[in-house]
Amino acid sequence: MTINYILQQLVNGLALGSxxxxxxxxxxxxxxxxxxxxxxxxxxxxxxxxxxxxxISATVVPILLAVLIPTLLIAVMGLIVERTAYKPLRxxxxxxxxxxxxxxxxxxxxxxVLALSPQPRAFSLPGDLTKTVNVGGIRFTQxxxxxxxxxxxxxxxxxxxxxxxxxxxxxxxxxxxxxAARLIGINVNWAIGAAFVLGSALAGTAGFLWASxxxxxxxxxxxxxxxxxxxxxxxxxxxxxxxxxxxxVLLGVAEIGFVGFLPPxxxxxxxxxxxxxxxxxxxxxxxxxxxxxxxxRA
Amino acid sequence: MLEIRNLSVAYGKIxxxxxxxxxxxxxxIVTVVGGNGAGKTTTLRTxxxxxxxxxxxxxxxxxxxxxxxxxxxxxxxxxxxxxxxxIFGRLTITENLKLGAYNRKDAAxxxxxxxxxxxxxxxxxxRKSQRAGTLSGGEQQMLAIARSLMxxxxxxLLDEPSLGLAPLLVEKIFDVVVELRNEGVTILLxxxxxxxxxxxxxxxxxxxxxTVTVEGPSTELINDPKLRAAYLGLD
Numbered sequence: 001m002t003i004n005y006i007l008q009q010l011v012n013g014l015a016l017g018s019x020x021x022x023x024x025x026x027x028x029x030x031x032x033x034x035x036x037x038x039x040x041x042x043x044x045x046x047x048x049x050x051x052x053x054x055x056i057s058a059t060v061v062p063i064l065l066a067v068l069i070p071t072l073l074i075a076v077m078g079l080i081v082e083r084t085a086y087k088p089l090r091x092x093x094x095x096x097x098x099x100x101x102x103x104x105x106x107x108x109x110x111x112x113v114l115a116l117s118p119q120p121r122a123f124s125l126p127g128d129l130t131k132t133v134n135v136g137g138i139r140f141t142q143x144x145x146x147x148x149x150x151x152x153x154x155x156x157x158x159x160x161x162x163x164x165x166x167x168x169x170x171x172x173x174x175x176x177x178x179x180a181a182r183l184i185g186i187n188v189n190w191a192i193g194a195a196f197v198l199g200s201a202l203a204g205t206a207g208f209l210w211a212s213x214x215x216x217x218x219x220x221x222x223x224x225x226x227x228x229x230x231x232x233x234x235x236x237x238x239x240x241x242x243x244x245x246x247x248x249v250l251l252g253v254a255e256i257g258f259v260g261f262l263p264p265x266x267x268x269x270x271x272x273x274x275x276x277x278x279x280x281x282x283x284x285x286x287x288x289x290x291x292x293x294x295x296x297r298a
Numbered sequence: 299m300l301e302i303r304n305l306s307v308a309y310g311k312i313x314x315x316x317x318x319x320x321x322x323x324x325x326x327i328v329t330v331v332g333g334n335g336a337g338k339t340t341t342l343r344t345x346x347x348x349x350x351x352x353x354x355x356x357x358x359x360x361x362x363x364x365x366x367x368x369x370x371x372x373x374x375x376x377x378x379x380x381x382x383x384x385i386f387g388r389l390t391i392t393e394n395l396k397l398g399a400y401n402r403k404d405a406a407x408x409x410x411x412x413x414x415x416x417x418x419x420x421x422x423x424x425r426k427s428q429r430a431g432t433l434s435g436g437e438q439q440m441l442a443i444a445r446s447l448m449x450x451x452x453x454x455l456l457d458e459p460s461l462g463l464a465p466l467l468v469e470k471i472f473d474v475v476v477e478l479r480n481e482g483v484t485i486l487l488x489x490x491x492x493x494x495x496x497x498x499x500x501x502x503x504x505x506x507x508x509t510v511t512v513e514g515p516s517t518e519l520i521n522d523p524k525l526r527a528a529y530l531g532l533d
Contacts, residue, residue, distance in 0.1 A: 166400070184378070185449060
């Protein structure tokens with residue numbers, strides 16, 4: 001095993017982990033305010049991938065649109081899901097929302113099957129983006145670099161928005177104590193809507209990145225990444241955006257490392273490995289790396 | 299200013315407030331006393347719009363506010379400083395205060411009100427960039443009151459402001475309440491510390507199992523030996 005091989009796995013892990021991070025941010029924001037594990041989040045990513053594929057197939061359209069359009073459309077989609085499926089359940093037990101989100105997930109998947117086809121379809125990026133570059137023996141694509149940079153830029157923008165804007169402040173307050181936020185006159189539906197819009201937008205971006213990375217899309221592609229991103233959010237400390245980013249990157253690196261460094265016959269267990277990590281984190285550090293304890297939250 | 303008529307509120311099948319009527323006139327400090335589960339907090343939360351009544355009417359300045367969302371009620375001039383303070387511990391003191399003025403559009407006015415709060419509670423200014431969770435209990439209570447004043451209320455609902463505070467701080471909080479009234483804020487005060495609350499208030503209501511059992515001027519209630527023993531736990 002050479003140092004190059006190790007670095008290579010690291011690059012791959014970072015690229016995968018960046019996408020988990022994007023998804024995990026949306027999950028952690030929504031969980032922070034509503035205590036909802038939004039199982040439909042990954043399916044929004046899937047929709048983003050399909051929207052993106054429309055623009056990819058038309059070769060004249062610049063790649064920028066294939067990123068921007070799904071980002072914007074899925075942001076709107078996320079708000080629609082929130083207003084139609086989750087908002088009527090405000091004040092209902094948390095488990096009611098959880099089950100609803102599973103239902104929404106199935107609805108999105110099966111609607112896609114009905115409207116399009118259950119068959120996977122190819123998603124191939126035109127141009128040089130997927131061409132491999134070799135730097136000092138480590139191979140990566142321009143897409144890997146783009147993914148990483150995009151995630152960093154989005155993260156910085158989001159952090160600035162959450163920390164500086166009035167809506168961001170309302171989101172943080174709602175996340176800490178929804179009751180108190182309502183009581184002092186914060187329009188919590190606005191804050192919740194903002195969390196869904198921002199999180200879903202990132203899921204839309206992730207849809208493009210995921211599809212570009214694997215070159216194939218299908219109606220069920222979103223569920224597992226969605227659940228794994230939730231694992232990432234828990235590892236980082238649910239409710240914490242910084243935690244979601246760190247958790248996502250760590251999980252990506254760990255998953256690739258598991259496949260890359262263990263004998264090939266283990267690679268089939270990569271998902272089991274990811275969920276075992278979750279169990280270990282929950283046992284050793286239930287609040288995650290950056291998580292606030294429930295006591296602090298109450 | 300505030301008129302609650304025949305209010306009933308229930309959590310599912312559990313009735314917390316039934317047929318409660320209560321009036322607060324402009325410029326008054328009105329105290330609501332009563333034991334745990336008497337419906338004091340439920341009444342305040344219903345006025346704030348967080349809970350919806352099952353029956354009854356709530357009028358503020360002559361207009362019904364039942365069914366309005368909490369933010370609309372804050373905008374009309376009612377502010378609620380909740381039981382247990384409920385400050386945002388992970389946000390800074392300045393951010394907590396800004397959120398109190400969330401629905402206001404006059405940035406200059408918000409800024410000058412923030413200065414006013416810092417004048418009233420100097421300890422908040424000294425620590426304004428710190429997380430509110432690092433404040434002591436008494437300081438958190440001051441922040442909670444300051445935050446609720448940032449919306450420029452004409453009616454302030456104060457729920458158990460002295461709860462869990464050292465006697466010296468209790469004095470300070472009650473001094474602040476009187477000071478606010480002198481500045482023109484009408485106050486509806488819910489307190490376990492009945493003795494102190496009756497001392498500073500004009501009128502009082504005694505609540506028992508969700509309804510008013512006794513009402514009258516505070517000076518009368520505080521001297522009524524039967525009340526002192528039966529409802530207020532004083533001797």
